Amino acid sequence: MEERLGIVGSGTIACGLAVTAARQGDVLLWARSEESAERAKAAVAKGCAKLDDADADCVRVVTDLEALRDMTFLVEAIIEHHGHKTEMLGDLGEMARHAGSGAVIATTTSSLSVTELSKASGHPERFVALHVFNPVPRMKLVELAFPAEANSDTRERARALCEALGKTPVEVPEIPGFVVNRLLFPYLFSAVDLLVDTGMSPEDVDQCMTLGAGMPMGPMALLDYVGLDVSKAIGESIGVRVPDKVNELVEAGSLGRKSGQGFYSYD
Numbered sequence: 001m002e003e004r005l006g007i008v009g010s011g012t013i014a015c016g017l018a019v020t021a022a023r024q025g026d027v028l029l030w031a032r033s034e035e036s037a038e039r040a041k042a043a044v045a046k047g048c049a050k051l052d053d054a055d056a057d058c059v060r061v062v063t064d065l066e067a068l069r070d071m072t073f074l075v076e077a078i079i080e081h082h083g084h085k086t087e088m089l090g091d092l093g094e095m096a097r098h099a100g101s102g103a104v105i106a107t108t109t110s111s112l113s114v115t116e117l118s119k120a121s122g123h124p125e126r127f128v129a130l131h132v133f134n135p136v137p138r139m140k141l142v143e144l145a146f147p148a149e150a151n152s153d154t155r156e157r158a159r160a161l162c163e164a165l166g167k168t169p170v171e172v173p174e175i176p177g178f179v180v181n182r183l184l185f186p187y188l189f190s191a192v193d194l195l196v197d198t199g200m201s202p203e204d205v206d207q208c209m210t211l212g213a214g215m216p217m218g219p220m221a222l223l224d225y226v227g228l229d230v231s232k233a234i235g236e237s238i239g240v241r242v243p244d245k246v247n248e249l250v251e252a253g254s255l256g257r258k259s260g261q262g263f264y265s266y267d
Contacts, residue, residue, distance in 0.1 A: 006071030016136030
């Protein structure tokens with residue numbers, strides 16, 4: 001991997017990306033607090049232990065954002081919230097400007113405007129949406145979406161990084177939800193409507209789609225895996241009606257796997 005990769009965030013996507021990068025060399029991961037850093041270290045160690053070619057020692061976790069100053073490729077992977085992302089991207093852009101590094105600045109957004117985020121960074125010519133999929137070490141696709149100002153060097157480096165990480169990059173138009181979420185969530189939400197209308201169990205709906213349509217995961221299990229709060233936010237961002245059942249579960253704090261309860265219960 002030719003780039004010096006810095007990842008901003010300590011959640012599932014950030015840690016998954018760090019584990020993936022650890023197969024190729026050193027990577028720096030920033031966490032907001034010491035507590036978050038400890039959780040990230042544990043998640044990275046657990047993720048690397050599942051792979052034959054990933055070394056957790058290659059991932060250095062820091063809490064000082066300035067430690068990323070010398071990185072050549074900065075990936076923002078924090079919460080999917082416009083305000084939080086624009087603030088962080090502004091900090092990264094300012095740091096890159098003072099360092100004179102020419103670093104590419106990326107976001108892992110799955111639903112927010114790439115153009116607006118690129119402007120927040122101050123460097124739209126060196127900006128890309130790098131939409132990886134969970135679980136990051138296993139999922140091959142990366143959707144690449146560029147603002148109109150992105151130069152050829154940024155486009156080439158983004159593709160090269162994806163390929164170095166063992167991923168398949170596909171350039172997609174800058175539209176809400178890109179391609180995968182734009183096609184996927186109408187299907188997932190229609191499955192919820194069918195569940196409610198028919199009184200079927202989540203297990204039966206999922207079994208129909210895994211055994212009858214060859215899906216690796218049924219729609220209810222997949223919504224739980226993504227997180228019902230995240231699914232709701234994606235639906236709203238792409239203009240798809242969010243089913244009442246999903247809204248009710250989110251309001252009750254039943255967010256899927258991460259909360260222990262969604263369409264299914266998790267121990």
